[in-house]
Amino acid sequence: MNDSLNLENIKKELEEKLRKVSSEQDLLNIQIEYFGKKGILRQLFSKVLEVPVEQRKDLGEKINNLKKEAERVTSERRAKITGVEAVENTDLYDSLPGRKPEIGHIHxxxxxxxxxxxxxxxxxxxxxxxxxxxxxxxxxxxxxxxxxxxxxxxxxxxxxxxxxxxxxxxxxxxxxxxxxxxxxxxxxxxxxxxxxxxxxxxxxxxxxxxxxxxxxxxxxxxxxxxxxxxxxxxxxxxxxxxxxxxxxxxxxxxxxxxxxxxxxxxxxxxxxxxxxxxxxxxxxxxxxxxxxxxxxxxxxxxxxxxxxxxxxxxxxxxxxxxxxxxxxxxxxxxxxxxxxxxxxx
Amino acid sequence: MNVLIPYSWIKDYIKTNAKAENVAKALSLHAFSVEKINKIKGDDVFEVEVTPNRGDALSVLGVARELKAVLPRSGFKCEWMQKDVKIPQFEDKDKLDVIIKDKSLVPRFCAVVLENVKVGKSPKVIEERLEKVGIRALGNVIDVTNYMMMDKGQPMHAFDYDKILGHKMIVRESKHDEVITTLDGVERKLPSGVIVIEDGEGRLIDLCGIMGAKNSEVDENTNKVLLFVQVYDPVRIRRASMSLGHRTDAALRFEKGIDYEGVLSSLFEASEMICGLSGSNVSSNLIDIVNEERKLKSVAVDYEKINRIAGVEISKEVVNQTLSDLGFESKGESVVVPSWRYDDVSITEDLAEEVIRLYGYYNLPGKLLTGEVPLVHKDLSFHWEDVARLFLKHDGFFECYSYSATSKKNVSKDALEIINPLNEDLLFLKTSLLPQLLEVIDGNKGYSDKIKLFELASVYHSKEGDLPNQPLMLGLVTKGINKVDLKGIVEALFDEMGVSSYPSFNVINHGGGRLGVEINFEELIKLSSKVKTYTPLTSFNSIKEDLTFEVPEGITYQQVERIILCSSERISKLEFKDIYKNALTFSIEYLDKEKQISSEDTQEIRKNIFKSLENIGVRLR
CATH class of the missing domain: 3.30.930.10 (Bira Bifunctional Protein; Domain 2)
Known part of the structure; x- marks a missing residue:
């Protein structure tokens, strides 16, 4: 079955695109392209119905994993570009210690x-x-x-x-x-x-x-x-x-x-x-x-x-x-x- | 050199109300540092650090003489107890035939023969005193020679007179590879130029000033003793004792100079002591060969200069009294240097030292400098060193300091070799900072995946007939950093130092993720500048974008960069942004200084860029 291969390619393509992104606007465009209503991932989910019943569960799981991965790399990239961490728990975030820059030492x-x-x-x-x-x-x-x-x-x-x-x-x-x-x-x-x-x-x-x-x-x-x-x-x-x-x-x-x-x-x-x-x-x-x-x-x-x-x-x-x-x-x-x-x- | 001086022994010479602690403090502040007071058998034994100029003080007498001047100035009584030395009855019976090949070997040669010697144990008081100063008792005759060395600072030797074959001595310099067995039983091969004595049968019987020979030693059967008290050439003694690696108490004293006038009284006192302890009597005439006449040495007392050196007013009376207490005899405007300070005191500054130390350095007030501030041009290299250090520290680098010397495998062919290295790993002076920094990386394996190190130090490249080139270098070594990032750090440092055209440098891959760069820091400083030039700002905005190109094999960054920059004057900035496989991304900024640049303008520029790049096969991705 060549679906798994496709899924890998989709991920690679996304990563490549993300790497080139340097502005928030570009990033937003990619998000729409992948996660939007007519986005690539939505379209993938609709394909689940096209395969035989016994394979649906397996494919569904794979697409889900891909989606999670895609979200993760995208939010990572967002964090890098915007300087804002992707967090859900703001109480935790606000309580974090500062992340120090790597400073060396003069002898x-x-x-x-x-x-x-x-x-x-x-x-x-x-x-x-x-x-x-x-x-x-x-x-x-x-x-x-x-x-x-x-x-x-x-x-x-x-x-x-x-x-x-x-x-x-x-x-x-x-x-x-x-x-x-x-x-x-x-x-x-x-x-x-x-x-x-x-x-x-x-x-x-x-x-x-x-x-x-x-x-x-x-x-x-x-x-x-x-x-x-x-x-x-x-x-x-x-x-x-x-x-x-x-x-x-x-x-x-x-x-x-x-x-x-x-x-x-x-x-x-x-x-x-x-x-x-x-x-x-x-x-x-x-x-x-x-x-x-x-x-x-x-x-x-x-x-x-x-x-x-x-x-x-x-x-x-x-x-x-x-x-x-x-x-x-x-x-x-x-x-x-x-x-x-x-x-x- | 440290010397042990028992307080009870000092009291042979002085009578005082000072306690041992008072003596130690007064000596430390005015003469010699007392390192500690050892309690030995109910006695206080001072461990005194005597400076190399004061061979005269490597003795009880010498320290007592200092105390005589020092104690009254520290608020204690101190009375000198004069000892009279008896001149022995000489007899013209036993003779010694002396030939001195070179007068400079032995400026003064003195000896007497004692007969009817009964070798035995010394009395307890002598044995105990020797023990307190760390010398083992070996029988009355030898003990007296050691005792006198500690008491007067005059090393002496006792020969068995009958083992000096032919009763003849030839004092000469050794020939290369001559062999002598010394008293400690060690057979020593001599270099040339060592002072030795040969007897009538051509045997070496003394390694002069260092140690006697086994073949002429005093033993329990000895009947006649030749008591031997000399002044040797200090330079030859020192050279011999150093090259033989045999630094005896005698040698250490001879090489610092001996009280020329103290020789005879020491000889007389020693012979009297031996006679008393061993039932012997003097059986020869006094042998006293003076090879070097010593004139009295006078030094002018410049009171004004003494005050100028001190920085406080010390009256003439105090100056005179101080010098007199230390044994200097007043003679008009000058003083005569005491014989035991003959080699040490020669100029007014020396007298100033004597006067001011007795006055008490600790009594001098402190004054800050006044007067003219020197007009000098600051060496800016120290400034740039600090700029580099701070910059690198803030980029996560650790500064290292390594030894100047390293092993052979770490240096290039023009390295300087150390003649007397501490060990094989420190045999050569370094020619590059990198090998030792790489060793630091390896020595800190578990510390982190990412390590950045630097060192700022000189390396040494030999130069024919001159001091080596010893340029100051900056070495950077990293682990877990990619080449482009390390290059970027170096170039950012150049920017920080105001270097407008970068010197070329190589990032070398040393394997295991380790990269190294070494930069001649002195050359870099020449390119550095503190001057910052302002370019007028325009009121127009620039347009920025990223462009990614597919670059075929064989094309360098610089080629692409040049072509882009040449394709329009309105490219105000072009920077490397990223690389992925063969895709090269630039950040590019367009600006027109005359008017606001439009997207139509940039489109046109872009077209030009693409067209020019096509010629070398570079295409937009």
């Missing part, structure tokens, strides 16, 4: 970077970009760390298998954003208020270290810059980034490229410097900072008799994780790209 590192940039911008800092694969010279020598110096051990540096440059030494994955300091100075524009945020690499991997990570580096070079200015800028950052009532504290440390050098602490958000279970004596370590060493200024072509400066360079991820509320306990998640992790930010 937490990008969010952290933007937050940092926004804080330093009003102070006149401008973000710059320097090479991530860099010469050893800019990563160490220019920063007052000669080739044989033990201080270099502190940076677990990745070396690249490439011919060394006569002047600039070996090629490395820059282990810190400080490699941008002398490059910035060599641009020759003074004063300097630089914010260098960049991808770095070190040869370590554990709960608090990953081989790729981001640092943000502030560098200020100007006349009459003193430690109190560094302190002021750090306090400004701390109160904007961590919370209005938070303060920083400087402790002695040593870096070859700053003199004096500091370790920067922030008072614990829980006990505010009194000491509690979560912190060390009321303070948490943020990172390193210092007054730019005269040898670094010299490498950057700047007269240290006339100019002084300060610098700080900290891990973006680490700093962001110290912000209360983030609660990320393993830094490796940040580069793990598990979508169940990423969707939380």
């Amino acid at each position: 937490i590192i990008s969010q952290a970077i933007n937050e940092i940039v926004d804080i330093f911008k009003p102070l006149g800092f401008t973000r710059v970009r320097y090479p991530e694969v860099e010469w050893e010279y800019y990563a160490f020598e220019a920063l007052n760390m000669p080739l044989t110096h033990p201080a270099r051990d502190e940076w677990e540096t990745f070396f690249i298998n490439a011919a060394p440059d006569k002047k600039y030494g070996r090629m490395v994955v820059t282990p810190h954003t400080s490699s941008g300091q002398v490059r910035e100075m060599l641009k020759g524009n003074l004063p300097i208020r630089m914010l260098n945020i960049s991808r770095c690499g070190r040869r370590q991997i554990d709960i608090s270290h990953v081989p790729s990570f981001y640092q943000f580096e502030g560098l200020v070079v100007d006349k009459e810059i003193s430690t109190t200015h560094l302190k002021g800028v750090l306090d400004y950052f701390a109160s904007n980034f961590f919370g209005e009532d938070r303060k920083t504290r400087l402790r002695p440390y040593h870096f070859r490229f700053t003199e004096p050098s500091f370790e920067v602490d922030i008072d614990c958000g829980i006990c505010h410097g009194k000491g509690c279970k979560l912190c060390k004596e009321g303070w948490l370590e943020l990172g390193g900072a210092g007054m730019v060493h005269p040898n670094v200024l010299k490498a950057g072509g700047i007269d240290s008799k006339e100019y002084t400066g300060f610098a700080f360079g900290w891990g973006v991820e680490r700093t962001y994780m110290m912000k209360s509320g983030t609660k990320i306990d393993d830094i490796r998640y940040l580069f793990g790209n598990d979508l169940r992790f990423l969707e939380q930010f």
